[in-house]
Amino acid sequence: MYRLLLVEDDTSLGYLLSEYLKMKGMDVVWVKEATGVLPLLEERAFDLLVLDVMMPDMDGFSLGAQIHERYPRIPFLFLTAKSMKIDVLKGFSVGAVDYLKKPIDEEELVVRIETLLSRLGPAEESTDAIARLGRYQLDSQNQCLLLDSEEIPLTSRENELLAFLYRHRNRLCTHGDILKRIWGRNDYFNRKSLNVFITRLRKHLDEDPELRIENVHGQGFIFRVPE
Amino acid sequence: MYRLLLVEDDTSLGYLLSEYLKMKGMDVVWVKEATGVLPLLEERAFDLLVLDVMMPDMDGFSLGAQIHERYPRIPFLFLTAKSMKIDVLKGFSVGAVDYLKKPIDEEELVVRIETLLSRLGPAEESTDAIARLGRYQLDSQNQCLLLDSEEIPLTSRENELLAFLYRHRNRLCTHGDILKRIWGRNDYFNRKSLNVFITRLRKHLDEDPELRIENVHGQGFIFRVPE
DNA sequence: AATTAGATTAATGAAAGGTTAATTTTCTTA
DNA sequence: TAAGAAAATTAACCTTTCATTAATCTAATT
Numbered sequence: 001m002y003r004l005l006l007v008e009d010d011t012s013l014g015y016l017l018s019e020y021l022k023m024k025g026m027d028v029v030w031v032k033e034a035t036g037v038l039p040l041l042e043e044r045a046f047d048l049l050v051l052d053v054m055m056p057d058m059d060g061f062s063l064g065a066q067i068h069e070r071y072p073r074i075p076f077l078f079l080t081a082k083s084m085k086i087d088v089l090k091g092f093s094v095g096a097v098d099y100l101k102k103p104i105d106e107e108e109l110v111v112r113i114e115t116l117l118s119r120l121g122p123a124e125e126s127t128d129a130i131a132r133l134g135r136y137q138l139d140s141q142n143q144c145l146l147l148d149s150e151e152i153p154l155t156s157r158e159n160e161l162l163a164f165l166y167r168h169r170n171r172l173c174t175h176g177d178i179l180k181r182i183w184g185r186n187d188y189f190n191r192k193s194l195n196v197f198i199t200r201l202r203k204h205l206d207e208d209p210e211l212r213i214e215n216v217h218g219q220g221f222i223f224r225v226p227e
Numbered sequence: 228m229y230r231l232l233l234v235e236d237d238t239s240l241g242y243l244l245s246e247y248l249k250m251k252g253m254d255v256v257w258v259k260e261a262t263g264v265l266p267l268l269e270e271r272a273f274d275l276l277v278l279d280v281m282m283p284d285m286d287g288f289s290l291g292a293q294i295h296e297r298y299p300r301i302p303f304l305f306l307t308a309k310s311m312k313i314d315v316l317k318g319f320s321v322g323a324v325d326y327l328k329k330p331i332d333e334e335e336l337v338v339r340i341e342t343l344l345s346r347l348g349p350a351e352e353s354t355d356a357i358a359r360l361g362r363y364q365l366d367s368q369n370q371c372l373l374l375d376s377e378e379i380p381l382t383s384r385e386n387e388l389l390a391f392l393y394r395h396r397n398r399l400c401t402h403g404d405i406l407k408r409i410w411g412r413n414d415y416f417n418r419k420s421l422n423v424f425i426t427r428l429r430k431h432l433d434e435d436p437e438l439r440i441e442n443v444h445g446q447g448f449i450f451r452v453p454e
Numbered sequence: 455a456a457t458t459a460g461a462t463t464a465a466t467g468a469a470a471g472g473t474t475a476a477t478t479t480t481c482t483t484a
Numbered sequence: 485t486a487a488g489a490a491a492a493t494t495a496a497c498c499t500t501t502c503a504t505t506a507a508t509c510t511a512a513t514t
Contacts, residue, residue, distance in 0.1 A: 085332050092338040097346060105312050111319045119324065142399045143443055155502060156445055193504060199462060215460065217512060382491055420493055426473060442471065444501055
């Protein structure tokens with residue numbers, strides 16, 4: 001869950017935004033004054049700060065500058081009515097990651113925040129993860145199977161097919177699905193080709209009897225992998 | 228130097244922006260049509276794409292969606308006159324990192340681009356230290372390989388290629404990645420050139436059988452270096 | 455038993471990769 | 485700025501790889 005700090009002196013806008021963001025599943029702290037933000041950052045961790053620029057007790061820019069100085073890794077964005085060019089540039093120059101002009105649409109704000117956080121956030125699940133396959137590991141990125149310390153290179157088709165079967169492990173993969181996805185076309189010859197590759201994969205996975213590519217007559221294959 | 232691709236059909240705005248961005252020290256390619264963008268991405272590497280939404284030959288959103296599907300790691304932003312809420316959300320939903328509304332101030336655009344790119348991070352880990360490579364050492368700075376007390380000079384291409392392979396050691400480097408990064412362009416002749424340099428590097432690294440540049444058929448190369 | 459689907463092994467040919475040599479381009483230095 | 489050297493690119497030729505096709509055999513379904 002994302003933790004946001006909203007610094008906005010306007011009561012109605014502040015309320016509206018904080019409620020909306022909470023509704024979208026975010027953990028929101030709303031404060032009405034710039035004073036006290038720095039000590040708060042000392043106390044609690046936030047993923048993103050949303051700062052109003054025009055506040056009675058302090059200029060949002062100088063708050064942003066202070067934050068950037070002290071906590072250069074905390075991302076923050078400005079929310080403001082001042083939309084003149086010079087202000088936008090100033091906002092970015094003190095280290096903001098975005099600058100939104102009022103009137104701000106709440107939905108757009110949420111989407112922008114989510115986009116920012118997902119990019120900044122904990123490195124999203126990498127596609128180059130190595131999949132566990134019984135005694136084996138499938139390193140799809142490097143197109144190979146690992147068995148103990150041995151490395152078994154895969155051809156592109158073998159790799160694609162095995163990755164597909166793995167993604168749908170323990171579920172029926174019909175010929176049609178496999179062929180359309182990997183060969184691009186479901187016809188007689190490609191179906192023959194698929195058989196050849198099923199044989200090859202079975203041979204590659206021979207060392208672990210728990211891993212089985214089972215045929216479902218007339219339907220397709222199920223790749224059995226103990227969970 | 229940042230490499231940008233600007234896709235904008237409006238001649239005057241396109242010219243203005245591309246010149247301004249170039250002036251700011253960016254390497255800008257400006258194309259007027261959405262058609263041909265995907266093949267271009269196959270050929271050349273870009274750090275960021277700036278896409279117009281309204282183009283005569285294709286909807287910018289569907290272009291963005293296609294790019295995101297095929298190259299999920301390339302960041303892109305939309306530039307548009309359509310500022311209705313629904314469009315902003317659509318832009319982000321196909322994977323954009325920002326959405327700017329016309330009339331766009333060039334200075335603001337540059338600042339936003341710079342902010343984005345600097346956050347998207349250090350594109351490359353630098354190889355300024357001397358790298359240990361089995362019996363060898365790679366001194367990229369001085370463009371040479373050291374073997375015992377012997378010093379083997381490298382040409383700049385050899386050096387760039389070996390440094391690239393070293394940075395990505397034990398992982399598959401596709402032809403596309405290598406060619407786009409080092410040759411700047413992925414085409415038939417450069418692919419041939421790459422082969423020649425692979426041969427030369429193998430010859431240079433001949434003294435240590437643990438160091439192998441392995442080919443992955445149809446994909447690229449893996450530089451095997453014991454950790 | 456007949457028929458269809460699947461498995462296996464082997465053969466083939468196009469595409470990709472490797473190597474060496476020739477040619478062009480770029481850089482130096484006179 | 486022209487000659488010579490160095491480097492990169494292109495060309496030519498050869499080898500390897502691998503998806504497909506073919507041929508043959510086995511299992512399932514009716």
